[in-house]
Ligand SMILES: C[S@@+](CC[C@H](N)C(=O)[O-])C[C@H]1O[C@@H](n2cnc3c(N)ncnc32)[C@H](O)[C@@H]1O
């Protein structure tokens with residue numbers, strides 16, 4: 626077994642050019658330096674808070690990506706880059722990690738509706754990491770309709786701003802509505818809860834992450850009764866205890882019972898439509 630692995634590695638090494646042969650010579654080092662000066666932060670900075678250290682090929686060159694095309698380059702810190710390369714070969718895209726995917730998956734699996742087959746409306750679909758992982762690890766039949774403002778891969782997709790869709794969709798056919806984004810998906814949440822076709826018992830999953838400056842969306846504050854003028858002058862003050870305010874908003878919409886996981890002030894929330 627061991628010798629088989631050694632042989633495989635040796636043949637891999639033979640077929641793999643040296644680092645300068647792969648293009649990482651002096652020219653690349655100079656290019657890398659200039660690129661990182663122009664793009665100092667990791668593409669995933671919002672989550673990892675690291676400076677860029679590596680110029681990554683968005684589509685790996687050994688999978689046909691252009692080696693020298695700046696459009697195929699992005700700055701990444703070492704840890705994000707390591708995670709990305711661990712996922713390759715496979716899908717590639719301008720990289721955004723979905724932080725805490727495992728936690729989000731666990732929360733959803735703990736609160737999946739009992740039915741054998743489920744319809745999911747995934748309002749911030751992205752690469753669909755969460756539901757792909759759930760589908761792989763459950764006996765249930767799960768059909769996901771994804772909305773994303775970016776062009777995305779997959780079967781059933783709606784491209785555009787989710788607000789536009791949520792208002793007009795018949796939500797009664799969905800057993801699960803997923804609102805997983807960076808920040809506070811307040812507009813979309815309000816559109817879901819305000820849609821009259823939403824049925825009782827629908828499971829909603831919601832990610833709630835305050836901005837770096839800890840601000841709640843102004844619309845949310847004004848729905849909670851703070852006047853626009855008050856919000857303009859002291860948004861930070863009124864944003865204190867943001868999560869409690871989210872709970873207050875949900876209670877105002879008739880949602881009294883929620884389950885959530887709090888990791889570093891990121892809240893992963895579940896509730897059932899009452
Ligand atoms: C955190 S990612 C979602 C990850 C996804 N839940 C998963 O499991 O992989 C956020 C996605 O929401 C999309 N997005 C952000 N705002 C949007 C909006 N208003 N309407 C539709 N999509 C939006 C972004 O393009 C991005 O792909």
Ligand SMILES: [Zn+2]
Pocket residue numbers: 667668669670673674675701702703704705706
């Ligand atoms: Zn990073």
